[in-house]
Amino acid sequence: MHYALDFADLRQYFMLFVRGAALTIALTAASTVIGVVIGALCAIAREAGSNGFRLFAGLYVEWIRNTPFIVQLFFIFFGLPSLGIHIGETSAALIAMSLNLGAYATEIVRAGMRAVPRGLSEAGLSLAMTRAQILRHVVLPQAFAKVFPALASQIVIVMLGSAVVSQISVPDLSYAANFVQSRTFRAFESYLIVTALYLLLAIALRRVLMRCAQRLFRGVAKVRGGAR
C-alpha cells in the first residue's frame, strides 16, 4: 500500500508548533534550575546531613527513580487536589519535572562529590574554612565540573520525557502534535514533524549546555589540571 506524505495542511499551524516548542523549552529551563538546586541540596543531605535528612533524601530519590514520570505527574495533578492542594496543569508539569530531575541530579552530584579527592577538603580545613565554605568553594564546583556531561544528558532526558505533560493538557510541543492531527487528520505527518523538532531541540540543548559548562567551569578545570 502506498501512502503519500502530505505536509501542506500543516503549514497554517506553524505558530502553534512554535508556541508549543517555546513552552517545552521554558519548562525545561525552569525545571533544570529548580531540579539542580534540589539535587545539590539532597546530595549534601545524603553525604553530610543528619540521619533524618539522609533518610528523607534517600526515600525521595529512590521513590522518584523507581516510578514512571507519568504516574508522578498524574499523582500531582489528579491526586493532590483530594488533599485540598489545587495546582494548575502547567505548574503541576513544572513540579513533576523538577522533582524528577532533582532525584536523578542528587545521585549524579553525589557521585561527583565522592570523586573529589579528600585531600582537597582537608586542605580547606587546614585553611580554617568552615564545612559550608568547603562545600561551597571547593567540593561542589569540582563535583559539578566532573559530572556535568551526565547532568546534561539527564536534562535532555527530562526535556524529552516532558512530552507526556500534554496528557494533562499542558500546551507544549506534543500537545501541538495532538491538536494538529485532530484538526487535519494527518496524524503521521504531524507526529513526524514534532518528533523531528524534539530531535533538533535535544541536539541544540546538549550543545548549549556543553557551551555553558565550558564557560562555567573554565577556572575549575584549570585548577584541576594544574593540581595533577
Next chain:
Amino acid sequence: MTEFSLWDMLRGLVLAGRWTLVLSLIAFVCGGLVALVLLVIRVGRVRWAARAVALYIEIFQGTPLLMQLFLVFFGLPLLGLEVSPWVAAAVCLTLYTSAYLTEIWRGCVDAIPHGQWEASSSLAMGYVEQLRHVILPQALRIAIAPTVGFSVQVVKSTALASIIGFDELTKTGTMLTNATFQPFTVYGLVALLYFAACYPLSLWARHLERKLHVAN
C-alpha cells in the same frame, strides 16, 4: 458510582500489573536480541552500516518515547498493517530498548583494551570469532550491572503504552480513578506497585555494580 474497597482497587491494579510485566519482558528480551545484532554492526568494520546504527541510536535517544509510540501506532497502519495497541506498544518498546542497550553495550565493548582485538586478530581469528570468543565474554561481565539497571527504565517506559490504549497498570489506574473518584489513593497504589517492581531491580543492579567492581 460503583463502590470499590481499597482491596478491590489493589486487586484490579495487581492484575493489570501482569500486563506491565509481560510488556516489559517482551521489550527487554526482544530489544536485547535486536541490540545484539545492532551491536555487532555498530562495532564492526563496515563504516556506513556502523554509522547507520549510530543514527538509529541518536534518533531513539533524541526523541520522546511518546512520539515514537504515536508514530508506530499511526505509521504501521499506513504501511497496510493493522495494529492493536498491544502490537504497537511491543514493537515500539522493542525498538526503543534496542537503541539504549546497543549504546550501553557498545560502551562495554569499548572498555575492552584494544590489544585484545589485535591479539585475537594475530591468531587469525575472523571478526565474528573475535567477538564470540574474546571480546563479548569479557564485555558481558562489565555489561551485566548497567543492563540490569536499564531494565528499571524499561519497566517505567511501559507506562506510556497506556496513552495509546494498552491496558496495563497506568491505564487501569486512570480507569479506576474515573470510576471511583479517588485519584490520590489509586495513583498512590499505582506508584507503589511500580516501585515494588523496580526497586528490587535497582538494588540488584547496585549490588552487581559493587560486586563486579570490587572483583576488577
